[in-house]
Amino acid sequence: SYILFDCLNDNTVECIDAFSLFEYMKNRRMKAYYVLLKNTQLYEQLKQTQNLENIITIENSSFERPDDFIKAIYEPLLRAKAVITSFGDNTEKIEEFFRTNKNFKYIFIQHGPTFLKESVLEKKYLYPEKYDNILISSENEYKLFKKYKWKDKQLIKCGLPRWDLLSKNITNEKSILMMFTWRNISNLGFSNSLFKKNILKLLNNREFISYLTENNIKLYFAPHHSLKNLKDIDFNINNKNVEIIDTTKISEYIKKCSCLITDFSSVSFDFMFQDKPVICYLMDRGDSVLKKYERKDIERFDYKKYILPNVFYEENYVIKKIKDYVEHNFVLEPEIKAKYDSFFYTKENIREQLTNKIEELCRTEYVKK
DSSP: OEEEESOSSOTTSOOOHHHHHHHHHHHTTOOEEEEEETTSHHHHHHHHTTOOTTEEEESSOTTTOHHHHHHHHHHHHTTOSEEEESOOOOOHHHHHHHHHOTTSEEEEOOSSOGGGOTHHHHTTSSOTTTOSEEEEOSHHHHHHHHHTTOOGGGEEESOOGGGGGOOTTOOSSOEEEEOOOOOOOOHHHHHTOHHHHHHHHHHTOHHHHHHHHHTTOEEEEOOOGGGGGSSSOOOOOOOTTEEEOOGGGHHHHHHHOSEEEESSOTTHHHHHHTTOOEEEEOTTTTOTTSOHHHHHHHHTHHHHTTTOOOEESSHHHHHHHHHHHHHTTTOOOHHHHHHHHTTOSOSSSHHHHHHHHHHHHHHSOOOOO
16 A cells, blocks of 8 residues: 655645645555545545545644554555655654655655755755655756765656646636745744845835736735744735735646746746746845855856746846736747756656656665665
């Protein structure tokens, strides 16, 4: 059997990566189980549709009650070929249990390509001894992981399972998603940060919003789920044309929005996969409240522009580029489309390819360190 799960510590994160792979495996009549926190929207949806077959639920987060999590999966774990997760944020006790158990593979399929967040490798959030295998999406990621001493036999060359769910070149409405990645800063640091100041400045820019309104283009803003852990967060958006959206439904907006404004968020690749424009606005480069690793991730764009060419440090250039895409109906320039395409190993039947590779790995003799 196979045991899969996404984030088990935070109910503000959308469960879609491992879940989409679980659904594919189940449809292929494979013995697969999916672990889910009860206080999530996905659980409510599955309960309403009476689609709880092979769903294992836990009452409390794996951080709060790690023993409850291990107990909940104990029986299928006895027959498991692999434990597959998209979030590597469990307790040290759980990580140690999965990492050192020799009876099954411990496989990380990622919540988004690591390519724009090298700090997770540099800080050893991801390190070669943590997992038996890890999913990567391109040769660019391959080079990055090799730089940090990952072995070839650990790297599964494929793509994110959720990309199978994206309908390429189909957009339901002309709209823009604005979504930035996390910042590892305190409440006070956040309140005084260029990150907050410049996001608000763009969202309240009258000329920009007026232009979008005239062209009947909606602007959705998705605050990163990690910001909800800070107290008294208030973005003070005084503009009825901006809609703040729930990150537990982010895939809905990834599919329907025509364009993305972001920084170094891996949601970039969801838009690139669909041939939709990505505009990178690095509004807080050099901010003193940034951790050194976050600043380095931003600075690395100087040599990663060959993948994401639309990189800007000032608001006026972001607005100018948005207007350009509006005038051209959000159609990518051929040279930028070619750069986007060059990132991906594959764009077809990803879950099928990934499942076949996982099955092959589980048939291979492999001794954990």
